[in-house]
Amino acid sequence: MSAATDNKGRIANVDATLTSVIGQLETEANVKKAIRESLEPIEEFSRSALTELNKLHSAPASDQAAICERCLATVAKAQPLWADVSKLIPKGEFYRYSFAIGPLCRSFVTSIAFARFILHDELVPAFTAANLMGLGGDDTGELQLTADDYLQGVIGMVNELPRLSINAVTAQNFALPVKIAAFVNDVFQSYSLLNLRNDQLRRRFDSLKYDLKRCEDVVYDLTLRGLTAGTAAEANGEKTNA
Amino acid sequence: MADVMMAEPSSSTSALTRREHLAKTFEAYRAELDANTETRERLIILSRSITQMSKKLIFHLHRGATSGLVARAKNIRDGKGKEKEIIANFEKIRAELGSGESAESFWRWARPVSPGLEEYIEAVSFLFYLETGRLISLAEVQKGLSNPQTEEPYVVVTPEDYILGMSDLTGELMRYATNALSTGDHETPLAVCEFVRTVKVYFDGIPPYQLHKLSKKQDETTRSLVKIEKVCYSLRLRLIEFADRPDILRQMASRALDDARGDEPAGKDEE
Known part of the structure; x- marks a missing residue:
């Protein structure tokens, strides 16, 4: 009989313990949900920025700078919203929730790096990209652009360049493919300096060499036909001014 | 180039x-x-x-x-x-x-x-169960993993870690119950069965989106539970039949165990 009462006590203990822990799990799920919701308006801007950049593929060369400016302006609109996300993250727990924030950061880096390449023919440094996103201020607390997200975001942008290079040729913009090939080559060489583990970044890095090859193939086709700037300055100048 | x-x-x-x-x-x-x-x-x-x-x-x-x-x-x-x-x-x-x-x-x-x-939580909860017959709480696990002076955690135990660890614990308890049975201990299987059943009921109530990894483990728990319930079933019948014959009971128990094992794919126990 005593064994039976003993067992009852045990079951009561299980009840109390599990009810409490399941409650905690729920609280945590609610925090995650709130963070996800706070990210939604920012995602909206991130998507519009990419949509804007997509126009590069069909726009004439003369419109490209304006498209990139509009893209960066869209990115800037998201800046004040990060404070709302930051408020929801308990002190010291950025990395606990970074799984929800990382993909968004990568998408922003892709947009920013793309626009800055077209505008200034440069690879935007991580620090600048973070600033343009609006991270690193006092009100964004511990939110940060991690090295991994930055490096992946840049690759996301390079992945788009072979397509842009091909479309530039169709639109008779023969300077851009040369500019793209030189840039992708520089980026590829820079990434080669990194010691990558066998992770997602490594797999995405492996995609770079195919992008590089495709960009160089376009330049090869142009060179063969005397359409690159150096060998056919006249033709090129005419087209880009048109 | x-x-x-x-x-x-x-x-x-x-x-x-x-x-x-x-x-x-x-x-x-x-x-x-x-x-x-x-x-x-x-x-x-x-x-x-x-x-x-x-x-x-x-x-x-x-x-x-x-x-x-x-x-x-x-x-x-x-x-x-x-x-x-x-x-x-x-x-x-x-x-x-x-x-x-x-x-x-x-x-x-x-x-x-x-x-x-996760493995540590499984081990420590088993140790705790054997010692006290109770389920260790998240706070108790956390306390064990904290600096005794400053109470600062060495690592933080989340509800997820804890629940997944408890789900693994049920597997260990099943093994414990079957081992106990073969030594002629009838109380342990019955108590463990009840205990695991309660844990399972609670975990079944957790929506999958809150804890993806749990559902696979729950399948495992359910399988072990069905197994031990069969053992308990034959055990109960034998207890009624042969209450005054411990030697026969022992034999019957080991046979019930073999029956239950027969339903499992080979090698399951070594996992």
């Missing part, structure tokens, strides 16, 4: 300076990534050794759990010694994460640490 460079000397010079500039920034990224990799590797090593030690502790506990009272008490005492050695490794993890850095660093490295943590 070389041809292009030759064809365009002006852009080639600017590319060179850009490349040099990039090389500098990427060296900084490399230093950061390398430092991260090194920390991660050290943590993985610690986490692995925690996993190994926890598995050993579980085997140790199984070996003594069905012994006589004195031997069982000694087994649990030894088990606690082993648990202390495991905790020392968690202390090393905390040291690895650096004292200067804030608590954030734990969350950054939670992933490489979590396999060891």
